[in-house]
Amino acid sequence: MKKILVTGGLGFIGSHTVVELQNAGYEVVIIDDLSNSKIDVLEKITEITGVQPDFHQIDLRIKEDVHRFFNSVAIDGIIHFAAFKAVGESMQKPLDYYENNIGSLVYLLQEMKNRALDHFIFSSSCTVYGQADSLPINENAPIKKASSTYGNTKQIGEEIIAESCNAYGMNAIALRYFNPIGAHESIKIGELPLGVPQNLIPFITQTAAGIRKELSVFGNDYPTPDGTAIRDYIHVVDLAKAHLSALTRLLHKKNNSNFEFFNVGTGTGSSVLDVIKAFETASGSSLNYVIKPRREGDITAAYADTTLANKELNWKTEKSLEEGLSAAWKWQQKQS
Numbered sequence: 001m002k003k004i005l006v007t008g009g010l011g012f013i014g015s016h017t018v019v020e021l022q023n024a025g026y027e028v029v030i031i032d033d034l035s036n037s038k039i040d041v042l043e044k045i046t047e048i049t050g051v052q053p054d055f056h057q058i059d060l061r062i063k064e065d066v067h068r069f070f071n072s073v074a075i076d077g078i079i080h081f082a083a084f085k086a087v088g089e090s091m092q093k094p095l096d097y098y099e100n101n102i103g104s105l106v107y108l109l110q111e112m113k114n115r116a117l118d119h120f121i122f123s124s125s126c127t128v129y130g131q132a133d134s135l136p137i138n139e140n141a142p143i144k145k146a147s148s149t150y151g152n153t154k155q156i157g158e159e160i161i162a163e164s165c166n167a168y169g170m171n172a173i174a175l176r177y178f179n180p181i182g183a184h185e186s187i188k189i190g191e192l193p194l195g196v197p198q199n200l201i202p203f204i205t206q207t208a209a210g211i212r213k214e215l216s217v218f219g220n221d222y223p224t225p226d227g228t229a230i231r232d233y234i235h236v237v238d239l240a241k242a243h244l245s246a247l248t249r250l251l252h253k254k255n256n257s258n259f260e261f262f263n264v265g266t267g268t269g270s271s272v273l274d275v276i277k278a279f280e281t282a283s284g285s286s287l288n289y290v291i292k293p294r295r296e297g298d299i300t301a302a303y304a305d306t307t308l309a310n311k312e313l314n315w316k317t318e319k320s321l322e323e324g325l326s327a328a329w330k331w332q333q334k335q336s
């Protein structure tokens with residue numbers, strides 16, 4: 001049985017990926033520092049799959065602790081989620097973001113190099129494209145100067161991985177996520193934003209739950225059909241399965257080069273107003289929202305050209321926006 005290290009494995013996308021890995025017969029080891037996740041997610045994963053993953057609470061910024069872990073556990077691959085990910089916060093705390101998102105990546109790659117480990121999957125983001133010149137966005141779209149420190153850590157991260165694979169003979173895949181939403185069908189795991197949600201869907205569900213007074217729609221003067229910004233909202237379970245497909249590709253040596261990257265989205269763009277309407281249908285409740293000015297740094301539109309991922313990963317999304325919103329709403333209603 002192959003053993004896979006999942007860093008950030010108690011987080012939103014990480015926990016859903018652990019479930020899919022275990023369902024596929026992999027042994028999973030989780031590293032998480034619990035800075036943006038809760039330990040009870042481990043129990044929920046176990047309830048879903050019937051198997052408790054091995055868990056180590058480690059801060060990947062501490063090189064000695066990373067080294068000690070790799071001295072004690074033999075693994076066959078790494079899926080690296082652990083990172084700070086709040087776009088706005090990254091602009092206030094750039095050095096924290098570089099230290100964590102880049103520093104921990106370097107320490108992981110150094111351990112892989114020193115132990116001739118292989119098979120690395122990196123959590124990247126469509127943010128690397130900025131506002132793409134043409135839509136849908138394919139993998140040939142140029143990487144533009146990042147508009148946030150968070151986005152820059154993803155761009156730099158990809159470069160570090162590419163150069164490491166080239167120099168040391170490792171094999172890696174970066175998955176460039178669009179906008180993850182939803183929750184597992186068991187409603188035992190889902191998105192747990194700390195504090196005031198930055199992302200659209202948790203803000204919507206907290207507004208519907210009465211936790212927030214109203215949703216601010218950031219701008220209705222974009223050059224889009226209804227004036228609100230367009231994104232590609234992908235169900236987190238579909239996204240988790242893309243990681244499984246990428247891992248299979250590497251373990252079976254199907255990759256065409258030692259560093260590959262794929263856009264992982266549904267291929268469909270939805271505006272903020274589209275999402276609100278779909279949520280109202282999915283939840284059966286009307287949402288309280290007001291139009292506010294644009295949020296600084298936001299782009300007009302982004303949605304994926306999924307051709308390459310569909311073909312090379314033998315993967316495609318199966319769940320709809322409505323299913324994602326319905327699961328997110330059920331998950332919100334379970335929160336105390």
Ligand code: WQD
Pocket residue numbers: 085087125126127178179180198199200201203215216217218219229230231272295298
């Ligand atoms: C989506 C749309 C907002 C909140 C970022 C990162 C990406 C990933 C997901 C980490 C935009 C609008 C939002 C609100 C709103 N990050 N909005 N009112 O900015 O597309 O992507 O988060 O994994 O890498 O770049 O996601 O959910 O913040 O915004 O109108 O209260 O919803 O303006 O158009 P975004 P988002």
